[in-house]
Amino acid sequence: xxxxxxxxxxxxxxxxxxxxxxxxxxxxxxxxxxxxxxxxxxxxxxxxxxxxxxxxxxxxxxxxxxxxxxxxxxxxxxxxxxxxxxxxxxxxxxxxxxxxxxxxxxxxxxxxxxxxxxxxxxxxxxxxxxxxxxxxxxxxxxxxxxxxxxxxxxxxxxxxxxxxxxxxxxxxxxxxxxxxxxxxxxxxxxxxxxxxxxxxxxxxxxxxxxxxxxxxxxxxxxxxxxxxxxxxxxxxxxxxxxxxxxxxxxxxxxxxxxxxxxxxxxxxxxxxxxxxxxxxxxxxxxxxxxxxxxxxxxxxxxxxxxxxxxxx
Amino acid sequence: xxxxxxxxxxxxxxxxxxxxxxxxxxxxxxxxxxxxxxxxxxxxxxxxxxxxxxxxxxxxxxxxxxxxxxxxxxxxxxxxxxxxxxxxxxxxxxxxxxxxxxxxxxxxxxxxxxxxxxxxxxxxxxxxxxxxxxxxxxxxxxxxxxxxxxxxxxxxxxxxxxxxxxxxxxxxxxxxxxxxxxxxxxxxxxxxxxxxxxxxxxxxxxxxxxxxxxxxxxxxxxxxxxxxxxxxxxxxxxxxxxxxxxxxxxxxxxxxxxxxxxx
Numbered sequence: 155x156x157x158x159x160x161x162x163x164x165x166x167x168x169x170x171x172x173x174x175x176x177x178x179x180x181x182x183x184x185x186x187x188x189x190x191x192x193x194x195x196x197x198x199x200x201x202x203x204x205x206x207x208x209x210x211x212x213x214x215x216x217x218x219x220x221x222x223x224x225x226x227x228x229x230x231x232x233x234x235x236x237x238x239x240x241x242x243x244x245x246x247x248x249x250x251x252x253x254x255x256x257x258x259x260x261x262x263x264x265x266x267x268x269x270x271x272x273x274x275x276x277x278x279x280x281x282x283x284x285x286x287x288x289x290x291x292x293x294x295x296x297x298x299x300x301x302x303x304x305x306x307x308x309x310x311x312x313x314x315x316x317x318x319x320x321x322x323x324x325x326x327x328x329x330x331x332x333x334x335x336x337x338x339x340x341x342x343x344x345x346x347x348x349x350x351x352x353x354x355x356x357x358x359x360x361x362x363x364x365x366x367x368x369x370x371x372x373x374x375x376x377x378x379x380x381x382x383x384x385x386x387x388x389x390x391x392x393x394x395x396x397x398x399x400x401x402x403x404x405x406x407x408x409x410x411x412x413x414x415x416x417x418x419x420x421x422x423x424x425x426x427x428x429x430x431x432x433x434x435x436x437x438x439x440x441x442x443x444x445x446x447x448x449x450x451x452x453x454x455x456x457x458x459x460x461x462x463x464x465x466x
Numbered sequence: 467x468x469x470x471x472x473x474x475x476x477x478x479x480x481x482x483x484x485x486x487x488x489x490x491x492x493x494x495x496x497x498x499x500x501x502x503x504x505x506x507x508x509x510x511x512x513x514x515x516x517x518x519x520x521x522x523x524x525x526x527x528x529x530x531x532x533x534x535x536x537x538x539x540x541x542x543x544x545x546x547x548x549x550x551x552x553x554x555x556x557x558x559x560x561x562x563x564x565x566x567x568x569x570x571x572x573x574x575x576x577x578x579x580x581x582x583x584x585x586x587x588x589x590x591x592x593x594x595x596x597x598x599x600x601x602x603x604x605x606x607x608x609x610x611x612x613x614x615x616x617x618x619x620x621x622x623x624x625x626x627x628x629x630x631x632x633x634x635x636x637x638x639x640x641x642x643x644x645x646x647x648x649x650x651x652x653x654x655x656x657x658x659x660x661x662x663x664x665x666x667x668x669x670x671x672x673x674x675x676x677x678x679x680x681x682x683x684x685x686x687x688x689x690x691x692x693x694x695x696x697x698x699x700x701x702x703x704x705x706x707x708x709x710x711x712x713x714x715x716x717x718x719x720x721x722x723x724x725x726x727x728x729x
Contacts, residue, residue: 167729168729202729205570206569206570206728207566207569207570207728207729208728208729209724209728209729226572227572227573227574228572230570230571230572231572233570235570237566239563240563241562241563241564241566241567242562242564242567243559243562243564244562245492245495250488250491251567254484254487254488254567255567255571257480257481257483257484257487258481258484258485258567258568258571258573259481259571259572260477260478260480260481260572261477261480262477262480302567
């Protein structure tokens with residue numbers, strides 16, 4: 155069964171802006187799915203339509219085989235959402251926020267209390283349960299929104315940039331939590347600007363740009379399409395000119411920092427062998443950018459060029 | 467653990483009760499802003515209009531002026547507080563975006579409207595009761611008909627809670643939630659027979675006053691308390707119910723369209 159199916163989904167806002175231009179997307183049950191795209195591409199509009207906060211112009215949305223036009227209440231009951239912006243009352247306590255949400259989904263107070271304790275403990279918010287939400291740190295607020303979304307134990311959890319603005323330690327603990335949740339069976343759809351996050355967590359990916367899906371495949375297949383990787387090497391001794399060879403492409407960022415583009419046909423061993431032969435000693439090495447980031451930029455740029463060609 | 471479980475069937479009653487509970491908690495948490503000020507304001511009305519000016523006016527429909535205006539002042543508190551509660555709560559929820567908590571949940575529109583309205587009715591009744599207690603410091607009030615008194619208070623609070631709900635749906639900024647109370651609600655209330663009987667007005671202005679819906683509520687309530695009214699009771703109930711049905715229908719249609727809540 156599919157957790158989410160979008161068919162020919164369009165959205166034109168009142169000001170005439172077309173946010174979605176016929177989106178087709180399928181997310182299978184149990185997937186950890188990344189929905190990526192530049193700002194304004196349509197990610198949040200898709201989430202808005204699925205969660206009923208945005209009214210679609212046309213198209214079909216099915217959540218676990220339930221059409222939102224036929225039975226939105228049932229479809230909504232399958233869904234948990236963690237929005238991009240904080241959207242809880244600043245005057246309510248953490249406890250009130252999560253137990254009220256349970257009530258909105260029809261949970262009895264006793265069950266709501268049990269689950270509230272479970273998720274607040276899991277997300278390290280138990281000690282803050284009587285604190286007013288406005289006193290929480292940014293990371294705590296993000297975790298509160300995750301706890302709140304889980305109270306009715308949704309089969310599909312949609313997170314819109316859940317780790318935006320949180321420090322790396324909290325971000326990693328949230329990654330572990332979400333990975334566990336997915337392992338236990340919850341389908342997770344994630345939008346994020348941290349492409350490392352998507353690469354690490356998600357097995358399948360769709361990239362949206364200008365209201366259209368421009369890539370929809372498995373993370374493994376997508377990364378396999380990356381023909382070259384770029385590394386930055388810190389050198390022990392300065393160079394005046396970069397080495398020349400047909401096997402690798404080099405450029406000097408400064409006298410002791412060398413950038414090397416390595417074709418997938420070549421190995422890193424071959425790169426170091428080449429450098430050793432020229433007595434270039436390397437102190438350290440790192441990827442210039444995340445692999446997914448490189449692909450993402452390429453795809454969005456290609457889509458931009460296609461749009462320009464469309465208009466010629 | 468989760469994915470193979472069916473989605474919770476949910477209980478609409480629980481969802482409704484949660485909205486009501488949240489609404490009541492909201493105004494009780496800030497009772498210094500929501501309950502106390504209207505009681506003090508109405509006490510001032512009793513002091514100025516009842517104690518100081520009233521004895522110079524004399525009897526009205528057989529009651530002293532303080533007794534005559536007490537039902538109107540209580541009703542004025544119910545009207546303004548029921549309206550203010552819903553308009554400020556719903557607009558605040560839109561402004562802080564926590565209305566989304568309710569909108570993403572599987573709650574029928576009718577229960578969302580009903581939950582907010584119940585919150586408005588609760589505040590209207592609590593403030594009405596507080597003002598009644600204040601009134602009892604100044605005058606004796608014998609209730610002529612409990613059934614009429616209670617039903618008019620509840621129906622009037624429902625009516626103005628619905629009006630506040632519609633106002634909040636259309637409101638885009640804080641100014642928009644104060645325009646209607648300032649320029650429409652307050653004048654209509656003052657001209658709705660709170661402080662006088664329309665028998666005192668020239669015939670033309672009596673006819674104009676009949677176009678003011680608040681006149682019907684104030685007089686129906688006055689009948690419930692004192693047993694006297696400028697308006698036929700059946701007509702008053704018909705007008706109140708007509709307004710409730712119309713405003714409820716408009717609220718549901720606006721919710722269906724997503725006006726002010728969904729983009």
